[in-house]
Amino acid sequence: xxxxxxxxxxxxxxxxxxxxxxxMEHKDELTPVAVCDSGGVAVDFDGVDTTxxxxxxxxxxxxEGGSEVAALPDGRTTDDSVGDVIDVHERIxxxxxxxxNIPHSFIPETVERFVDAGYEGVLVDVxxxxxxxxxxxxxxxxxxxxxxxxxxxxxxxxxxxxGAAAVxxxxxxxxxxxxxxxxxxxxxxxxxxxxxxxEDIAHLDGYDLETVSEMSDDEIREVxxxxxxxxxxxDMEHADDRLLERAGVCDAADVKVGGILDVTQDKKPTTTTxxxxxxxxxxxxxxxxxxxxxxxxxxxNVNGPALGYLRAGVFYNDNGIYGLHGPAEMMPRF
Amino acid sequence: xxxxxxxxxxxxxxxxxxxxxxxMEHKDELTPVAVCDSGGVAVDFDGVDTTxxxxxxxxxxxxEGGSEVAALPDGRTTDDSVGDVIDVHERIxxxxxxxxNIPHSFIPETVERFVDAGYEGVLVDVxxxxxxxxxxxxxxxxxxxxxxxxxxxxxxxxxxxxGAAAVxxxxxxxxxxxxxxxxxxxxxxxxxxxxxxxEDIAHLDGYDLETVSEMSDDEIREVxxxxxxxxxxxDMEHADDRLLERAGVCDAADVKVGGILDVTQDKKPTTTTxxxxxxxxxxxxxxxxxxxxxxxxxxxNVNGPALGYLRAGVFYNDNGIYGLHGPAEMMPRF
Numbered sequence: 001x002x003x004x005x006x007x008x009x010x011x012x013x014x015x016x017x018x019x020x021x022x023x024m025e026h027k028d029e030l031t032p033v034a035v036c037d038s039g040g041v042a043v044d045f046d047g048v049d050t051t052x053x054x055x056x057x058x059x060x061x062x063x064e065g066g067s068e069v070a071a072l073p074d075g076r077t078t079d080d081s082v083g084d085v086i087d088v089h090e091r092i093x094x095x096x097x098x099x100x101n102i103p104h105s106f107i108p109e110t111v112e113r114f115v116d117a118g119y120e121g122v123l124v125d126v127x128x129x130x131x132x133x134x135x136x137x138x139x140x141x142x143x144x145x146x147x148x149x150x151x152x153x154x155x156x157x158x159x160x161x162x163g164a165a166a167v168x169x170x171x172x173x174x175x176x177x178x179x180x181x182x183x184x185x186x187x188x189x190x191x192x193x194x195x196x197x198x199e200d201i202a203h204l205d206g207y208d209l210e211t212v213s214e215m216s217d218d219e220i221r222e223v224x225x226x227x228x229x230x231x232x233x234x235d236m237e238h239a240d241d242r243l244l245e246r247a248g249v250c251d252a253a254d255v256k257v258g259g260i261l262d263v264t265q266d267k268k269p270t271t272t273t274x275x276x277x278x279x280x281x282x283x284x285x286x287x288x289x290x291x292x293x294x295x296x297x298x299x300x301n302v303n304g305p306a307l308g309y310l311r312a313g314v315f316y317n318d319n320g321i322y323g324l325h326g327p328a329e330m331m332p333r334f
Numbered sequence: 335x336x337x338x339x340x341x342x343x344x345x346x347x348x349x350x351x352x353x354x355x356x357x358m359e360h361k362d363e364l365t366p367v368a369v370c371d372s373g374g375v376a377v378d379f380d381g382v383d384t385t386x387x388x389x390x391x392x393x394x395x396x397x398e399g400g401s402e403v404a405a406l407p408d409g410r411t412t413d414d415s416v417g418d419v420i421d422v423h424e425r426i427x428x429x430x431x432x433x434x435n436i437p438h439s440f441i442p443e444t445v446e447r448f449v450d451a452g453y454e455g456v457l458v459d460v461x462x463x464x465x466x467x468x469x470x471x472x473x474x475x476x477x478x479x480x481x482x483x484x485x486x487x488x489x490x491x492x493x494x495x496x497g498a499a500a501v502x503x504x505x506x507x508x509x510x511x512x513x514x515x516x517x518x519x520x521x522x523x524x525x526x527x528x529x530x531x532x533e534d535i536a537h538l539d540g541y542d543l544e545t546v547s548e549m550s551d552d553e554i555r556e557v558x559x560x561x562x563x564x565x566x567x568x569d570m571e572h573a574d575d576r577l578l579e580r581a582g583v584c585d586a587a588d589v590k591v592g593g594i595l596d597v598t599q600d601k602k603p604t605t606t607t608x609x610x611x612x613x614x615x616x617x618x619x620x621x622x623x624x625x626x627x628x629x630x631x632x633x634x635n636v637n638g639p640a641l642g643y644l645r646a647g648v649f650y651n652d653n654g655i656y657g658l659h660g661p662a663e664m665m666p667r668f
Contacts (some may be wrong), residue, residue: 050551068646111660138369152667163666164501164624170494170638171630173360280634281357286627288497293620296505300614304504315667321653332488332642332664333649 017098036081040070128156172278181258183270247328351432370415373406460489488643506612515602516593581662
């Protein structure tokens with residue numbers, strides 16, 4: 001696809017959306033033609049001028065209820081910003097849905113709206129929860145019929161690390177266990193990632209997505225303080241399991257996801273590591289390892305892969321490959 | 335492709351060919367329907383019975399000039415075994431070319447023969463040398479016109495480690511250096527891998543592919559003994575560089591391939607490692623790392639990926655994606 005231009009829409013300008021736009025500045029092939037947040041939309045087929053939005057990343061947060069996108073040169077306020085993007089769907093090649101996973105139905109409903117409008121391009125999300133995959137799989141035939149290529153779970157985990165696991169599995173004829181272990185240091189980045197932290201807290205004992213969705217930002221902060229700013233997670237319901245199973249790499253039950261979130265420092269509290277243990281055709285049991293440098297941020301590891309998968313999705317879509325595709329399926333097959 | 339059956343031909347039954355057949359025994363979706371060596375061919379659409387051939391792996395070597403394949407239940411001797419496989423090309427989905435890289439023209443000429451015969455499936459090779467890519471690129475339009483999907487350089491390096499490098503690059507917006515460093519312990523496996531060792535020696539100072547192709551097995555052994563059985567390689571002309579450049583990951587000049595071959599022990603003399611150094615969108619320089627367990631053999635790391643890429647190639651071919659594809663291109667895009 002080198003040299004070709006891909007028109008991208010970014011839905012949502014929270015931490016992930018803003019950083020996606022920043023990464024996109026380094027990708028000549030990708031042009032942001034539509035950007036929206038809950039109250040505003042900006043559309044420009046010469047490329048939305050996102051300078052102010054990107055500059056605000058990590059800085060001041062927009063006034064409550066205000067729209068940062070509406071304040072852009074091409075921006076305006078709107079009651080239905082996703083609808084306004086859908087209105088121009090014919091000129092969009094790929095849509096990155098950097099939307100909250102709360103409630104669960106938000107992303108599937110957004111997909112449904114694009115399909116109903118006759119969109120025939122690529123949709124990418126950075127969803128996390130295993131159970132959302134079921135909902136997406138129910139839409140598989142509808143997506144195929146519509147000519148939509150949907151890449152689901154294309155962030156860091158699931159996404160980057162799921163794909164790395166599928167590659168690391170290639171030494172083996174049978175997989176025993178895949179362990180995904182992440183570290184995130186989020187001191188200065190905390191304010192820009194409250195949504196992600198909220199979703200993580202739902203994995204702690206005694207919490208779920210319903211309870212955290214009703215908590216105020218102060219209540220979220222209280223939970224963090226109770227843990228002295230360091231939260232450790234085990235057996236997270238991250239969709240890596242379902243996505244690796246879909247790709248035929250292993251059973252979902254053989255995938256373990258956990259990690260440590262530290263909001264007291266920017267340094268990662270632990271090194272993000274994927275360990276794939278399996279048996280070779282000679283009968284040897286061994287463990288291949290993929291490690292991200294501590295100096296790669298969560299943002300870098302979400303947004304680079306999300307755009308990488310988006311471009312792979314555009315290649316699929318251009319060649320008539322539609323339907324649902326997880327990151328581990330867009331790889332050499334196991 | 336789960337549940338579907340892929341008919342595979344394996345050209346060549348040296349170390350790589352035999353191990354491919356062994357790995358294939360673990361893959362229900364893949365059926366070896368044609369197998370050949372230089373003097374014999376076996377064809378059976380219910381699956382060639384390769385038991386005797388696979389049992390011979392690592393054991394006795396066939397009598398000089400003799401064909402192991404001709405001795406199989408479905409086997410027979412032939413003067414043109416590749417031609418005999420081409421005769422049944424209409425019933426073959428994928429061809430794994432486990433053929434010598436010496437001379438350079440052997441694999442491109444074999445590809446040409448399949449194309450000329452009207453083959454419309456997948457061809458996979460495990461070639462190593464950068465310069466062969468040029469020759470293949472010249473055939474790109476011909477491959478596309480013929481409906482052939484050619485996956486080139488799909489072994490360990492290039493192949494497995496090239497793909498891993500392309501994945502590891504996803505944290506970054508710019509790549510500084512990709513270092514591929516391999517270790518191979520080849521004491522008991524030496525006899526079954528003389529061809530590979532011969533090709534490696536061509537990378538040493540004072541040797542090239544032409545000189546090594548004229549050396550006897552005893553002369554190869556002498557070179558090894560001169561190095562006390564441990565050969566260290568730097569700046570190898572492995573096609574990882576060209577294949578990563580094709581995929582837009584980095585310039586070929588930024589890729590370094592080297593490693594250590596130890597024929598005095600089966601234990602790896604060094605851990606096979608891919609290091610990808612780049613800059614994140616925030617401007618941080620960092621290095622992501624992919625490591626293969628020392629207990630995964632060279633054979634496991636060549637043949638698993640070769641079949642994984644073959645299956646990805648079949649997916650491409652089924653969907654009308656033809657032409658030349660390197661391993662780093664069959665990944666999330668950089």
